[in-house]
Structures are given as C-alpha cells and as structure tokens.
Amino acid sequence: MLQETLRNNITTIHGExxxxxxxxxxxxxxxLSKQWGLTELNPVENMTFNYxxxxxxxxxxxxxKFSLDPDSLYxxxxxxxxxxxxxxxxxxxxxxxxxxxxxxxxxxxxKGMNYDNRTKLQICCELTKRLHQVELPxxxxxxxxxxxxxxxxxxxxxxxxFLAYARNLRDDLLSNPxxxxxxxxxxxxxxxxxxxxxxxxxxxxxxxxxxxxxxxxCWSFVMDVKxxxxxxxxxxxxxxxxxxxxxxxxxxxxxxxxxxxxxPADLFLNLAAKIHKLIQDFK
Ligand SMILES: Nc1ncnc2c1ncn2[C@@H]1O[C@H](COP(=O)(O)OP(=O)(O)O)[C@@H](O)[C@H]1O
Ligand SMILES: [Mg+2]
Numbered sequence: 001m002l003q004e005t006l007r008n009n010i011t012t013i014h015g016e017x018x019x020x021x022x023x024x025x026x027x028x029x030x031x032l033s034k035q036w037g038l039t040e041l042n043p044v045e046n047m048t049f050n051y052x053x054x055x056x057x058x059x060x061x062x063x064x065k066f067s068l069d070p071d072s073l074y075x076x077x078x079x080x081x082x083x084x085x086x087x088x089x090x091x092x093x094x095x096x097x098x099x100x101x102x103x104x105x106x107x108x109x110x111k112g113m114n115y116d117n118r119t120k121l122q123i124c125c126e127l128t129k130r131l132h133q134v135e136l137p138x139x140x141x142x143x144x145x146x147x148x149x150x151x152x153x154x155x156x157x158x159x160x161x162f163l164a165y166a167r168n169l170r171d172d173l174l175s176n177p178x179x180x181x182x183x184x185x186x187x188x189x190x191x192x193x194x195x196x197x198x199x200x201x202x203x204x205x206x207x208x209x210x211x212x213x214x215x216x217x218c219w220s221f222v223m224d225v226k227x228x229x230x231x232x233x234x235x236x237x238x239x240x241x242x243x244x245x246x247x248x249x250x251x252x253x254x255x256x257x258x259x260x261x262x263x264p265a266d267l268f269l270n271l272a273a274k275i276h277k278l279i280q281d282f283k
Contacts, residue, residue, distance in 0.1 A: 003043075003045070003047050005047065005048055006047040006048065006049070006050075006051065007022060009048060009049050010022055010049070010068065013049075014068060017068070018068065021068045025051055025066065028066065028098070029041065029051075029053075029064075029066075032064065032095070032098055033055070035095075036057060036064075036092075036093060036100055037057055037058065038055040038056065038057050038062065038064065038100075039055065039056050039057075040054075040055055040056040041053045041054070041055045041064070042054040042055070044063075046192075049067075049068075050065050050066060050067045050068075050073075051065070051066040051067075052064070052065045052066075054103060057092070057100075060102065060103075061102075061103035061105065062092060062100055062101060062102060062103055063089075063100070063101045063102070063103050064098065064099070064100055064101075065098070065099045065100075065101070066097060066098050067097050067098075067099075068097070069097075070096055070097035072208075073094075073097055073098075073099055074094065075142065075143075075208065075209045076099065076206065076207055076208070076209065077091055077094045077099050078141075078142070078209060079142070079184060079186070079187075079207040079208070079209025080101070080205075080207060082134055082136075082184050082209070083131050083134060083184070083186075083204065083207065086130045086131050086133060086134055087127050087130045087131060087201070087202060087203050087204060088131070088203060088204050088205075088207070089101045089102060089104050089195075089203055089204070089205045090102040101205070104195040104196075104197045104203045104205065105197070105198075106196055107195045107196060107197075108195065108196045109191060109192050109193075109194065109195055109196075110123060110124075110191045110192075110194040110195075110196075110202065111190075111191035111192050113196070117221075117223045117224070117228075118228075118231070120191065120221060121218070121221045121222075121223075121228055121231060121232075122231075122235075123194070123202055124189070124194070124218050124220075124221040125218060125231075125232065125235045125236070126202075127194065127202050127204065128186075128189070128214065128217045128218055129236075131183075131184075131186060131204065131217075132183040132184075132185075132214045132217070134183070134184060136182055136183055136184050136211065140184075140211065142184060142209045142210055142211045143209075143210050143211070144210065144211050144212065145185055145187065145210040145211060145212030145213075145216060146174060146211075146212055148210070148253075149170050149174075149249070149253065151253060151256050151257075151260075152166055152167050152170060152249075152252065152253060152256060153167065154256070156255070156256050156259055157259065158252070158255055158256070158259070158265065158269070159269070162252055162269070162272050162276070163252065165248070165252075165276070166248060166249050166252035166253070169245050169246075169248060169249050170249050172245075173242075173245060173246060173249065177213060178238070178239070178242055180213040180214060180215060181213075182211050182212065182213065183211070183212070183213070183214050184209060184210075184211060185208075185209075185210050185211070185212045185214070185216060185217050186204055186207040186208065186209075186217060187207060187208030187209060187210040187212075187217075188206060188207060188208045189204070189207075189217050189218065189220060190220040191220065191221075192206075193205050193206040193207075213246075214236070215236070215238065215242070215243065215246050216246065216250065218232055219247060219250045219251075219254075222247065225247075225271065225274045225275055225278065226278055229243045229244050229247055229275075229278075240282070241279065241282055241283075244275055244278055244279050244282070245279060247275055248272060248275045248276060248279065251268045251271045251272045251275065252268070252272055254268045255268035255269060255272070
C-alpha cells in the first residue's frame with residue numbers, strides 16, 4: 001500500500017514524471033528484489049519524498065530506498081560511504097536511484113526518545129564529532145555549503161537590517177574561520193535522521209553530503225538559544241560569540257529557504273531577534 005503523504009508529495013512536486021515514477025515502482029521493486037535477493041518487503045510508515053522499505057537479504061535485515069532524484073541519492077550513498085565506521089548506516093549496494101542499506105536496529109529515532117533536550121544535544125555533538133573525524137580529500141565531488149550561502153544575497157522580504165547583518169557576518173566568518181577546517185557535513189542532521197543502533201550507540205541515515213565548517217551541523221538541536229549555544233561552544237571549544245554569529249547566519253538562511261518555498265519565516269525571525277540581542281549584549 002502506498003502512503004498518501006508520499007503520493008501527494010511526489011505528484012505535487014513532480015507532476016506527470018512523479019506519477020510515472022509511482023506507477024513504475026512495483027516493477028522496479030520486483031526487479032531489484034530479484035537482482036539483490038530481497039524477500040519479506042515491509043514498507044516503513046513515515047515515507048515523505050522517497051519510497052523506503054525494510055526487507056531481508058539472506059540472513060541480514062536491510063533497507064531499500066528508491067528516489068526520484070538519482071543524483072541526490074547517489075550523493076547520499078557517497079556521503080554514507082565516507083562516514084563508514086564513524087556512526088553511519090552501512091551501504092550494501094546502489095543502482096540508478098535505488099540504495100540498499102543495512103537495517104539499523106532497533107532503529108528508534110532520536111526524535112521519539114523520551115530524553116530531555118540537553119541529552120539530545122549531547123548525543124548530537126558526540127555524533128557530529130565522530131562524523132567529522134573523517135578526513136576530507138582535497139579532490140571530492142560534494143557541493144559546497146558555503147556556496148549555498150549566496151542565497152542571502154537575493155532580495156528577500158525580510159527586515160533589511162537582519163539581512164544585511166547576516167551577509168556581513170557570513171563574509172567575516174568565511175574570511176576568518178577561527179581554525180575551522182573543511183569537513184564533510186551530514187547536511188540534514190535532525191532528530192529523525194539519527195537512529196539507535198544496539199543499546200546505546202547512535203547512527204546517522206539520510207545525509208545530504210556537503211562540504212563546510214563543522215560548526216554548521218548542529219543547529220536543529222538548539223532549543224534554548226542562550227544555554228545551547230553556550231553548550232556547543234564548550235563542547236567544541238569555540239568562542240560563544242563565534243557560535244552565536246554563525247547561528248544568526250543560519251537562521252536567516254533558514255528564513256530564506258522558507259520564503260523560497262512559500263512558507264512563513266516568522267519562527268526564524270523570532271529566533272534571529274533573540275540571537276541578535278545575545279550578540280549585542282555580549283559586546
Ligand atoms: N538504515 C536504516 N535502518 C533503519 N531504518 C531506516 C534506515 N534507513 C531509513 N530508515 C527508516 O526509514 C525512514 C525514511 O528514511 P530516510 O532515508 O530518512 O528517507 P527520507 O530521505 O525520505 O527522509 C527513516 O526515518 C527511518 O525510520
Ligand atoms: Mg530522513
């Protein structure tokens with residue numbers, strides 16, 4: 001049974017091509033099941049933009065993910081391979097828009113865990129540290145997170161002083177990186193993409209794979225602006241002002257992403273006001 005959310009998202013975004021992709025799914029599933037020896041297919045319940053199903057391959061439990069966008073799935077697969085051994089789901093195979101992974105078990109997402117926010121932030125920071133230990137070769141084909149910051153240069157309907165401040169901070173921070181070195185970022189590091197592996201280890205799935213500074217990974221875990229930015233600064237040995245300045249750039253960027261997708265930006269603007277005040281008070 002195909003879930004309504006997936007069907008709606010795919011047809012709304014991709015129209016006729018999306019419909020075609022949905023129609024071809026059963027035969028593609030059958031073809032790959034045969035090729036990769038998969039049985040006991042059991043679709044996950046929270047599909048949004050991709051078709052994801054549990055399955056069995058020989059004796060091991062696996063996950064099969066189909067995407068209508070093979071390039072982004074290929075990038076996801078490449079990032080998972082980079083992160084191998086550092087807290088990422090294991091890649092078994094990839095072929096034309098289909099990715100086969102080892103099932104992370106028990107696989108509860110960090111979102112659903114009954115922990116307080118501070119514990120979730122701590123898990124996030126520890127996992128980030130592990131992922132970013134992977135040495136990034138100079139030659140790599142991942143897109144640059146920093147290039148994406150040029151979105152701030154468009155004319156957005158946002159308070160002009162916030163937009164101008166975010167642009168200035170971005171330029172300053174990029175030209176004065178405080179010993180930050182470029183790493184491969186997960187790039188979509190949120191509670192749903194972090195799964196419990198075994199009794200107390202955590203494992204990422206669904207990375208975007210972008211190259212940037214490590215500071216730009218943890219923002220989804222900031223709930224209490226003042227306390228959590230302080231915690232991040234302490235954990236990674238950053239200046240708290242440096243953390244808050246980057247966080248300001250991030251929330252304005254997130255506001256732009258929302259406006260780009262015709263979504264309201266108020267939430268991010270409220271956050272921006274809070275961070276702005278903390279930065280001013282600090283000086
Ligand atoms: N390797 C895995 N092990 C266990 N569960 C997984 C794995 N990969 C995906 N899932 C489950 O499938 C869901 C959707 O997969 P995900 O790769 O995050 O898709 P999307 O890119 O559409 O968000 C996840 O939230 C998780 O519940
Ligand atoms: Mg996901």
